[in-house]
Amino acid sequence: MNQVAKDHVVIRFAGDSGDGMQLTGSQFTNSSALTGTDIVTLPDYPSEIRAPAGTIDGVSGFQMQFGSQKVNTPGDYPDALVAMNPAALKANIQDLARDGYVLLDIDAFTERNIDKAGYVENPISRKSLFDKKAYSIPITSQTLEALKDFDIPKKAKERCKNFFTLGILFWIYDLSSDFNIKWLKKKFAKKPIIAEANIKVLKEGMIYAQNSSMFQAQYKIHSAPLEKGTYRNVSGNQATGLGLVTAAERAGLKLFLGSYPITPATEILQEITRHKNFGTKTTQSEDEIGGICSAIGASWAGAFACTTTSGPGLALKSEALGLAVITELPLVIVNVQRGGPSTGLPTKTEQADLLQAMYGRNGEAPMPVIAAKSPADCFHQAIEAGRIALKYMTPVILLTDGYLGNGSEAFKIPKVNDLPDLTVKFRTDKDNYQAYARNPETLAREWVKPGTPGLMNRVGGLEKDFLTGAVSHDPKNHDKMVRIRQEKVDNIANDIQDLEVFGDQEGGEVLVIGWGSTYGSIRNKVQKYREEGKSVSHAHITHINPFPKNTLEVMKKFKKVVIAEMNLGQLDKLIRAKYIIETISLNKIQGKPFTENEIAEVVDELL
Amino acid sequence: MSEKLHTLTKKDYSSGSDVKWCAGCGDFAVLTQVQKVLAEIGRPPEEYAFISGIGCSSRFPYYMGTYGYHTIHGRALAVATGTKTFNPDLSVWVAMGDGDSISIGGNHFIHTIRKNLDIVCIVIDNQIYGLTKGQFSPTSIKGQVTKTSPSGKRSLPMDPVALALGAGVNFVARTIDRRPKQLAEVLHKAYEHKGFSLVHVLQNCIIFNNGAHDDITNKETRDEHSLILVDGEPMIFGKNKDKAIVLEGLNPKVVNRNFVDESQILIHHERAKEPGLALLLASMRAGKFAGSKTVEKFPIPMGVLRNVEEETYDSITTEQVEKSIALKGKGDLQSMLNSGDTWEIN
Incomplete structure (x- = not known):
């Protein structure tokens, strides 16, 4: 059998929210992680626990990317889509990569399910509706066949079908099933027959993939050059x-x-x-x-x-x-x-x-x-x-x-x-205690635990005296307290890491600034720009209040600053208000992170 | 306190701050009795945490020589839940008004009772919003004219005692600012009771609702309108002790003591296992006192209505922690981080 090496693969598992797609996805992820590939996953499930079975609303998904390099995101477009029913196919097919393939349970493509998914006719039989490479496998019937000698209810047998799917994928990506077998034995320690049934189906799935002549090649994703250590x-x-x-x-x-x-x-x-x-x-x-x-x-x-x-x-x-x-x-x-x-x-x-x-x-x-x-x-x-x-x-x-x-x-x-030492010291010294006396460097007041003799004090939501902490309605004291609370937070800027630039340290054309979970998609896209020789850099803000002290200095080195975020420009507002500089806001509010193309749509224009 | 052994007095439990309630406010009586009772209990002041919300009575912690936290409107019990659960060694007391406890803080009130957090909760009820200068409260009687009900309040009041019993309270007492002796007795019992202890104190707001409790404070009328509960004793009241409570069907009934057999008179059992008697007593305040047209006017039961014990939330929390340590060993960070399926990159 051919083995083809791939840098990275994105798989999306989709089925009814009761089909166990999250479980199948995470089992696959763990098996692949154990081989040393880098992994990132993203479940995508409906907000209803069990929307009507077979409908688009009930489709639950789990996407994962694994690679022989740092992958950073769960990927934009799946290379492989597992669709356990017509609704899962319909809800996800448009995202499939151009050369991607679908693995589907043909047994679930009944007239009723096809209708429930909103297809007018069977999508598999119509080329015009469905032009991607598809492997139609009788997953449910093969599962039942594999378990014909097992004395468990039919429903329980059917529930094993996701492990048949898993078996097929294990074979395609040349992964060992050892981890899953161990996991199943532990998970169903009290119901060994269920463990046995799933293990049997898993193995049958692998055999099916090997024996059927459907798959032309196995794919191999080699381990990623991650930092040494335990993961x-x-x-x-x-x-x-x-x-x-x-x-x-x-x-x-x-x-x-x-x-x-x-x-x-x-x-x-x-x-x-x-x-x-x-x-x-x-x-x-x-x-x-x-x-x-x-x-x-x-x-x-x-x-x-x-x-x-x-x-x-x-x-x-x-x-x-x-x-x-x-x-x-x-x-x-x-x-x-x-x-x-x-x-x-x-x-x-x-x-x-x-x-x-x-x-x-x-x-x-x-x-x-x-x-x-x-x-x-x-x-x-x-x-x-x-x-x-x-x-x-x-x-x-x-x-x-x-x-x-x-x-x-x-x-x-x-x-x-x-890891950082965060040791805390409580105040116990009874002499000269003032509830709102401050550490001159951090401006923090002291922490006294109730129960400590001799330091009884009263705090509360009314404005406090600057020193004693007693209730104070004095206007000047209020002004002072408002300012010192602000100063205390502002001063933290002296105690946090500088904003780092990935890319042109001395400045360049475009700096993309992001915060939070957009890190992976921005970093991947910026990396591609840089491989193409384009002057695009990335800075990711962790400390938003206060900002790192060098934030303005960093931004000034670049001709254009793009601020990418999943809102209508909230970080952008903060940066513009504080630094009074020109920025370009890149926004998406679709319940999903950016794809690389969406970043390109804005950044390409600036190059 | 520890270095100098001296008999603790009321003064040891005072912060020394000027008390800023209106002259004649019923809150003074509660403050005095609490300080006196703490001195009698004799625990050092640092072991007490007084927590309050917002309202006149919520200034309470500022006047106590203990640890104190004046929090936000309605949330005193939620804050106290964290304090007591985290450190069960503290004696935690909450002082709150009628609005704080059962209007804006109603959810925390019923759920802290349900959890059976081991604290003393004093609800000082003047049936009016005093700090905001005279709007009706959830305990104001129907028809009461206030700044926000110039044509009369449109709904019946809710009684904190009945509400607490509905939520499953194990200790509940009602008293009044004008009965300092009973107040002190009840506070002692509340302190001794393990679990959530509710002390409902009827209090007179001299400025915005003066005389709200006249019926049960005036010398002339008080004995006719209040039923002093004594554990193990028959429920008898009236100036001449000539009235009694009997049971008619499932309801209480006021009768002339001379016309019933003594054995028919209800006996108070504050430690009755079932809450039925306490609920019956609580229902008596829902009568015409409250402005109801359907429910009879009964004397207001005063004293301890219910006093039983169940495991407390804070002690169960501590037990579960100890059990977990006994079972898994004291937590070790490195092994926690390394748990689950791991793999090595070499």
Whole structure:
């Protein structure tokens, strides 16, 4: 059999939301990651848990890219589309790469399903409707045939069909099934017959692919030149949870998380709840306000306190954010952004909460805002948010989004001792204590735990005296406090990394600035421009409030500055307002990150 | 406190700040009794956290010589949930008004009760919005004329005690600013009770709702209109102790004591396992006092309505943490990060 080496491959798994496509996709991902390829994944599921089976609304997808180079994104156009029914085909076929192929379950192409998908006639039999290379495989019937001797209900047998599909793909991409077999045995330890059935079907799928003469070649993706080390696959939400647990440990504190379930942020609460043996306490609150308020109450008591949410939840938390600002308590607020306004697109991604994070509070209530750029980066930025919160006694907003939260990538596991030391010191000295006396360098006030003898004090949402923290209505004191709260946040600029440029260090034609989850698509496109010899560079902003000190200096080196974001230009507004420079705003608000072509549409014009 | 052994007094629990309530405000009585009770309990002031929301009574923490947090409107219980869950060693007390507790903060009120967080919650109820200068509150009676109800309030009030019982409260007492002795007794019991302890204090707003509780404070009428609950004792009231509560069907009924057999008079059991009796007592305040045209006017039950114990939210949280440590060992960061399916790149 021919083996053809490929740099990277994008596969999209699509089926009914009950078909187990997320599972199939992640199983494939793990098997490929174990061979050392770089991986990035993105699930794409409907907001209804089970929309009517067989309809377009019920289609659930999972896309992954694996490559022998850093892949950065789950890919724009799939090279392979797995379509488990006509609706899955119809919903995804337009995205397929020009030379891509479809692998479909011909058994699911019944008249009824074809009709439900909205096709007038069978798409497979009509060339005009369907001109891509297709492998029509009787996946369901082959699965049932393979399991004819198994004494389990037909429904349970049918449910194994995604492992038949997986088997075919394993053969096409020359991957071992060892990992999945181990996984199945563990997963169904209490139902060994189900494990056996799936394993049998998986193997039959591989044999089917090998024996049928359909496939002309096997593809091989060699391992990627990643940094040495131990890796695991993490989703952004999982990484955020792990990062928050890590930050607490590195600070010598116990973690408290107050949260209310909301798509697409809920997994962070679920992840952290698993780590009680670190002394972590979580509370699923009665509402979003309860989530943040309980976190504030825990922070006041001496916890490394966090709350996690998505846009609508952040809106509900706004008043409490102000309380954390004025009482100057450390707090990390994670906003896994989704499409808005209002309920918007709960399962789709967007970056339109930036201005809410910056300004969505009454009064002058400045707050550091940082953004993670990839699923694995969520881990590091959760720690960075914790570092800033604890060092400066301030709430910090960490922005991620649905694309990062649900997407996953290879995460190089750090050595704990290489991570920043966030050790916190509580005030216990009784002499000369003033509740709002500040560290001259950080302008942070001291943290006193209730329970500490001799330091009893009262804090609250009313304006505080500059020194004693007693309630003060003095106009001059208010002016002073408003300014010092701003100064405290502005000063953090001295304590963060400079903005780095990928590309022309001394300046050039075009600089594309992005923030958050657009990192991968911008970086890939800019890399291609550079390979073509074009002067396009990329700078990605992690610290949005305050900006890195060299931001203006960097931008001034380039003739054109493009700011790319999944909103109508919110970072662009902030940059223009602060630096008064000319920029070009590149926007897309379709619940999906940029494709490389969409970046090209704007940048090509400037070259 | 620890270095100098001295008998703790009320003063040790005062912050020394000027108290800025109106002269004659019922809040003074509550503050005094709380400070007195804490001195009697004898725990050092640093072990107390007083948390409040917004409203006149929510200035409470500023006057206490303990740790205090004056939070935002309606959220005191949510903040307290974090404080107590994180550090169960603190004695957490929440002071809030009628608007704070059951209007803007209603959701936190019912859910903190449901969770059975081990705190003392004092709801100081003057049936009016005082800090905003005189609008009706959810506990204002039907027909009450206020700045926002010039033609009379259009709805019946909600009673915090009945609401709390509906949410499953394990300790609930009602008292009034003008009965300092009962207030102190109830506060002691609330402190001793493990779990959410609600103390509903009827309070007089001298400026915006003066005389709201006249019926039960005036010497002339108070004995006719209040039923003082004593654990294990029959429910008897009236100036001449000539009235009693009996059960007629599923409802309470006021009768002349002389015309019933003593054995028919309801006996109060604050530790009754089932909440039925407490609910019955709570329902008595829904009568004509509240402006209802259908429900009879009953004397207002005062004292401890219910006092039972269940596991608390904070103690279960701590237990689960300890159990997890016992099961998995104390958390180790490196092994947490390295868990799951990993692979090596060499």
